[in-house]
Amino acid sequence: MSFDGEQYPGVMAPPQKAQGFRLNHTMLRVKDPEKSLAFYTGIFGMRVLRRLDFEEMGFSLYFLARLDDDEAIPEEVGERTVWTFQQRGLLELTHNWGTEDQDDFAYHDGNSEPQGFGHICFSVPDLEAAIAWFDSNEVSYVKRPEQGKMKDVAFIKDVDGYWIEIVQASKMEGAGR
Structure with a gap:
């Protein structure tokens, strides 16, 4: 018998319809992508897998991962986009254009009141x-x-x-x- 998860009130058996679901990424909003990318690539050795720009809405998404050196990442942009959305444990940095130029701009970290993330x-x-x-x-x-x-x-x-x-x-x- 294999481990089937710890059991607590509220835990349900996985529904058949959820077969193949996986957590792909967690998103953080960032003020200045240059500074955030320097931190996550320079401190944690993450790599940017894909950047997606949404000009009509004024934001960019950067998908980062800490991959093993021997992992093969598709070179072709469309294939790499699909591959990126098939991964586990990615970090998505979302940059709303213009925030980097606002001196007093900051996102809530979720740990001060009111707590959340x-x-x-x-x-x-x-x-x-x-x-x-x-x-x-x-x-x-x-x-x-x-x-x-x-x-x-x-x-x-x-x-x-x-x-x-x-x-x-x-x-x-x-x-x-």
């Missing part, structure tokens, strides 16, 4: 090495791994103030017990 998370192979990398790149912290009650978990901020949880999977075995 909380964070995205990256799993890293070595938490201490990741922290040293973030420190050397002057990344802003919400919480360092040694702070607070949840040890071995860090929270950093991206250039728009969104929180990013940083975990090392092998240190999470006893979490929440």
Whole structure:
């Protein structure tokens, strides 16, 4: 018998009609795509898979992923677009044109009142090495791994103030017990 998910009140059996559904991406609105792309590509090594511009509505979408070096990505734009929407765990950065020129413009990070969206998370192979990398790149912290009650978990901020949880999977075995 294979693991079928933890069971709690409200959990239902997966409907047959949902067969093949998968979470493709999470979207964050960004003020300045140049700064956000520098952060996610330079700090996390993500690659931009596809940019989609919607001129009539004044916005662009950037789809990013942290892929293995040997993954084959289609070169042809249409094929790459389809391939992008078949992936798991992508980050979509949405830029509404003109926000980068507004000095006082900022998006709500979801963690101040009223709370809503909380964070995205990256799993890293070595938490201490990741922290040293973030420190050397002057990344802003919400919480360092040694702070607070949840040890071995860090929270950093991206250039728009969104929180990013940083975990090392092998240190999470006893979490929440």
